[in-house]
Amino acid sequence: MDKIRYNKFRQTREFLIRHSMLFLMLVSLSFAVIIGISLYYKSVPILDQQSLWALLTGESWKPLKGQFGFYPFIMGTLWVTGIAIIISLPLCLLAAIYLSEYAHPYVKKVVFPMIDVLAGIPPVVYGVWGILVVVPFISTSLAPHFVEFSTGYSVLAGGVVLAIMIIPLMISVFIEIFDALPGGLREASLSLGATNWQTIKKVVLRKSFPGLAAAVVLAISRAFGETIAVLMVCGNVSEVPHSVFDPAYPLPALIANNYGEMMSIPMYDAALMLSALLLFVIILAFNAISRLVLIRIERNFAL
Amino acid sequence: MRHIRIKRIEEKIFKGLMMAATLLIVVSLFMIIVAIVKRGLPAMSWDMVSKIPSGGFYLGKEGGLLNAIVGSLYIVIGSISLGLAFSLPIVLYLNLYLPEKSRLAQFTRLSFDVLFGIPSIVYGAFGFTLMVYLGLRSSLFAGILTVTMLIIPILIRSIDEVMRRVPKEMKDAALSLGATRSEMIKPILRQVAPGIVTAVLLSVGRGIGDAASVLFTAGYTDSIPTSLSQPVATLPLAIFFQLSSPIAEVQDRAYAAALILTFIVLVLSVAARFYSRKFSKNKI
Numbered sequence: 001m002d003k004i005r006y007n008k009f010r011q012t013r014e015f016l017i018r019h020s021m022l023f024l025m026l027v028s029l030s031f032a033v034i035i036g037i038s039l040y041y042k043s044v045p046i047l048d049q050q051s052l053w054a055l056l057t058g059e060s061w062k063p064l065k066g067q068f069g070f071y072p073f074i075m076g077t078l079w080v081t082g083i084a085i086i087i088s089l090p091l092c093l094l095a096a097i098y099l100s101e102y103a104h105p106y107v108k109k110v111v112f113p114m115i116d117v118l119a120g121i122p123p124v125v126y127g128v129w130g131i132l133v134v135v136p137f138i139s140t141s142l143a144p145h146f147v148e149f150s151t152g153y154s155v156l157a158g159g160v161v162l163a164i165m166i167i168p169l170m171i172s173v174f175i176e177i178f179d180a181l182p183g184g185l186r187e188a189s190l191s192l193g194a195t196n197w198q199t200i201k202k203v204v205l206r207k208s209f210p211g212l213a214a215a216v217v218l219a220i221s222r223a224f225g226e227t228i229a230v231l232m233v234c235g236n237v238s239e240v241p242h243s244v245f246d247p248a249y250p251l252p253a254l255i256a257n258n259y260g261e262m263m264s265i266p267m268y269d270a271a272l273m274l275s276a277l278l279l280f281v282i283i284l285a286f287n288a289i290s291r292l293v294l295i296r297i298e299r300n301f302a303l
Numbered sequence: 304m305r306h307i308r309i310k311r312i313e314e315k316i317f318k319g320l321m322m323a324a325t326l327l328i329v330v331s332l333f334m335i336i337v338a339i340v341k342r343g344l345p346a347m348s349w350d351m352v353s354k355i356p357s358g359g360f361y362l363g364k365e366g367g368l369l370n371a372i373v374g375s376l377y378i379v380i381g382s383i384s385l386g387l388a389f390s391l392p393i394v395l396y397l398n399l400y401l402p403e404k405s406r407l408a409q410f411t412r413l414s415f416d417v418l419f420g421i422p423s424i425v426y427g428a429f430g431f432t433l434m435v436y437l438g439l440r441s442s443l444f445a446g447i448l449t450v451t452m453l454i455i456p457i458l459i460r461s462i463d464e465v466m467r468r469v470p471k472e473m474k475d476a477a478l479s480l481g482a483t484r485s486e487m488i489k490p491i492l493r494q495v496a497p498g499i500v501t502a503v504l505l506s507v508g509r510g511i512g513d514a515a516s517v518l519f520t521a522g523y524t525d526s527i528p529t530s531l532s533q534p535v536a537t538l539p540l541a542i543f544f545q546l547s548s549p550i551a552e553v554q555d556r557a558y559a560a561a562l563i564l565t566f567i568v569l570v571l572s573v574a575a576r577f578y579s580r581k582f583s584k585n586k587i
Contacts, residue, residue, distance in 0.1 A: 010483055017485040021396035028389055028455060029414055035421075035429045042432050091324045098321035111329060113576055118332045120505075120572045121565065122512020124539040128561040129335045131546065132342055164331055171328070197314040218420065225422020227515040228543060252424045252515070259431065259519050276428035280421065287420035291413055 036280060043274035046267050055274070061238045068271040070278075075240045076155070076248035080230060081223040083159025083244065088167050089216065096174035097200055119168035127232030130161040135233055143245050150245040153235035158248060161229050166219045173218060173294070177211035178204060180298055211297045214290035221286035225279055227252035251275050336565065343562025346555035352563065356525045368560050371541035373527050374443075378517065378537060379510045381447035382454060383503055389451070390458035391492075391499075398466045399474070399484050399491070412463065419456035424515040426452050431519040444531040446521030453516050454506035461505055465498025466491070497578050504575035508568050514539035538564045 046055070046068065058069025099108055139152030181204060189199040205212075235247025236257060255272050354367035393411075401408040430449035439445050469491055477487045492499070514537070522534030523544065538560055545557035 010486070014483040014485050017488075018396075018400060021392040021400070024389060025393045025396050025411060028393060028459075029411060031452065031455075032414065032418060032421075035425065038429060038432050038436075039425075091328060094317075094321040094324035095328055098318075098325050102318065102321065103325075107325075111325060113572075114329055114332050116576065117569065117572050118328075120508045120512075120568050121335065122508075122514075122539060122568060124512065124514045124542050125339060125561050125565050125568075126335070128342075128542060128546065128558065129338050132338050133334070164335070167328055195310050195314045197317045198310060200317075221420055222422075225420075225424060227422065227424040228518075228539065232543070232546070252422060255424055255428060256515055256518055273428060273432065276425050280425045283421060283425075284417060287417040288413070291416045295409075295413065 032284065036277070036284075039273055039277040039280060043270050043277050046270035046274055049267070055271075059240070063265050063268045063271070066267060068267065070251070070275065072238045072240045073249055073251045073254050073275070076234070077224060077250040077252075079155045079241050079244075079248055080158040080162060080234065080250050081220055083155060084162035084166060084223050085216065085220060087159060087163035088170060088219070091163075092167055092170040092174055093212075096171050096178065097204075099171070100175050100178040101196065101200060101204070115168045115171055118164070119172075123165065123226060123229040124232075126161050126165050127229040130157055130229065130233035134160050138245070147243065147245045151235065151247070153233060153247055154245045155234070155241050155248045156244040158230045158234040158250070159244070161233055162223050162226055165226060165229060166222050169222055170215055170219045173215035174212065177208045177215065177294075177297065180211075181207055208297075210293055214293035214297075217286050217290040218294075221283040221290075224286075225252055225283050227256050231256055251279055255279075336569075339558075339561055339565050343558040343565075346559040347562060348559075351556070351559050355527060368538070368541055368556065368563065370525055370527055371536040371538045371560060372563065374521070374524075374535040375511050375538045377443060377528065377535060378446050378450055378521065379507050381443070382450040382510055383507060385447060385451045386454045386458050386506065387499075387503070390455050390462060394459055394462045394466055395488055395491070397463060398469070399487060415456045415459045415463075419460060422515070423453050423513045427516040427519045430516065434520060440532075441520055441522030441534050442532045443521065443528050443535040446517045446535060446537070447531075449516045449520045450510045450513065453513060454510050457506045457509055458502050461502035462495065462499055465495045465502075469494055501575045501578045504571050504578065508571045508575075511571075512539055512564060512568055514543055518543075538567075 050058075050068070055068060056070050056074065058067065059071045060067045060069045061072060099111060103111070134157045135152035135154075137152070138154060138157055139150055142156075143150035143152065143154075185203050185207060186199055189203045190196070194202070230250055231253035234250060234253060236249045236253055237247040238249045238254075239246075241248045255275055258268070258272060348367075351367040352372060353369060355370045356366035356368075397408050397411060426449055430445060430452070433448070434441070434445045473491070473494070474487060477490065478484075517537050517540060521537055521540075523536050523540055524534045525536070528535045542557045542560045542564065545553050545560065548554055548557075
């Protein structure tokens with residue numbers, strides 16, 4: 001009898017554990033939906049008043065007058081992200097090819113941990129580095145050759161800091177993609193007399209192009225959302241930048257800088273929550289697309 | 304012949320470029336650390352890590368950063384415990400109960416990959432709306448909640464990575480002995496313990512260094528909080544706020560705080576490396 005009761009107890013326990021785990025998982029999965037809905041709910045007041053299009057293309061940001069134009073901030077984000085990608089993409093591509101195709105295992109053993117460390121450094125420390133090194137360099141050494149005056153707090157400073165910050169992510173995804181390529185492809189090309197570089201150019205890069213594109217999209221979305229480091233070096237002037245030495249004011253910085261006063265001005269909090277919603281939706285979409293592409297690649301090449 | 308020479312030269316040029324790029328990345332890491340240490344070290348003192356700010360701290364008078372150091376630790380300890388309470392059951396469910404190729408498991412893994420990419424400022428803004436909705440003020444509790452949301456995807460991704468590699472035979476053996484699935488949890492957890500430690504260290508690093516998520520939710524204070532409902536200072540915000548001060552002594556403290564934070568993160572990263580050596584795969 002006792003044994004039967006004990007087994008009943010085990011079955012009940014099993015049932016309870018199993019379903020509470022499933023419940024926890026569904027709760028966590030609904031995070032994304034809840035975040036989206038609550039940010040949307042918070043930004044409804046301003047969407048009721050002005051159309052989304054008008055908000056996105058409006059150029060003037062004067063919360064006290066009720067003018068909320070996101071255009072300068074969107075342009076600021078695009079400029080900074082663009083520069084970061086332009087700097088980091090070639091670097092990462094070259095380094096990733098070197099590390100996966102040429103480098104001696106010993107080199108990998110030394111370099112990979114360093115990339116890990118680079119990935120672990122907090123954004124605010126990158127910001128401090130930007131202020132200590134990048135900003136003074138731009139204002140005293142670089143900018144005088146091109147423009148009359150720049151404080152150094154500029155699109156370029158933001159781009160350089162961001163570039164360094166997205167390097168670890170980009171390199172590690174690139175290397176994963178190269179490693180996923182079947183070795184037979186390379187051997188076939190090499191046996192036809194192609195050099196290593198020719199093989200890379202004509203076989204490896206061409207074959208892994210979709211993956212590389214997905215990795216870049218992943219890096220772009222990381223750069224889009226980066227807040228503190230960019231905020232510290234970008235200058236934060238709400239005008240559309242016209243050169244790399246102009247200050248910019250990316251969207252995340254806008255949210256971070258103004259939360260203190262947003263409760264006292266009507267519509268201000270709705271406008272800021274709308275920008276958080278914009279970031280959320282764009283980054284969610286970018287991430288989902290690139291992850292799907294990456295998963296498909298992994299599946300196709302897994303032999 | 305000419306053709307072959309060109310292709311050799313091309314090979315050399317690109318190999319050189321690649322090595323230069325790799326070198327540049329490694330060097331920039333050193334440059335960052337050197338810059339932080341060079342500026343932060345002169346500002347360091349024993350007071351910095353052992354005292355809370357006293358009157359006139361923000362005018363350059365006495366005091367230290369103990370409030371921010373302890374605050375960051377509180378936040379991280381709280382959110383790691385809460386995060387593990389969520390992520391361990393989820394990963395176990397994914398690996399023990401769901402079949403390898405189930406749609407739900409694939410969807411869940413994809414979702415947490417995507418959630419991992421959501422920037423901390425969005426979590427911060429969401430945490431803030433949640434706070435307002437619940438009628439909370441910025442507090443240790445709200446900070447912990449927000450950082451927990453931030454690190455759950457990291458915990459899940461990296462623990463899952465290790466648990467997927469538990470041999471299927473181990474599970475089969477347990478089942479064939481008549482164990483229920485929930486009775487397999489203990490031996491499996493023991494098997495992946497080093498992986499869990501690595502995951503925790505990784506997420507401590509992320510949680511302790513993130514400023515944007517606590518900016519709205521944890522507030523800032525000069526004292527060490529004694530309850531969950533009090534605001535709390537954190538290291539990243541200490542850096543951020545003090546750096547914007549016009550007074551040189553206060554800025555020095557920001558650099559000292561940056562040095563402390565970098566040191567903590569480096570130690571964590573080395574420790575994670577050490578623990579994960581067995582399980583390592585180049586994944587960030």
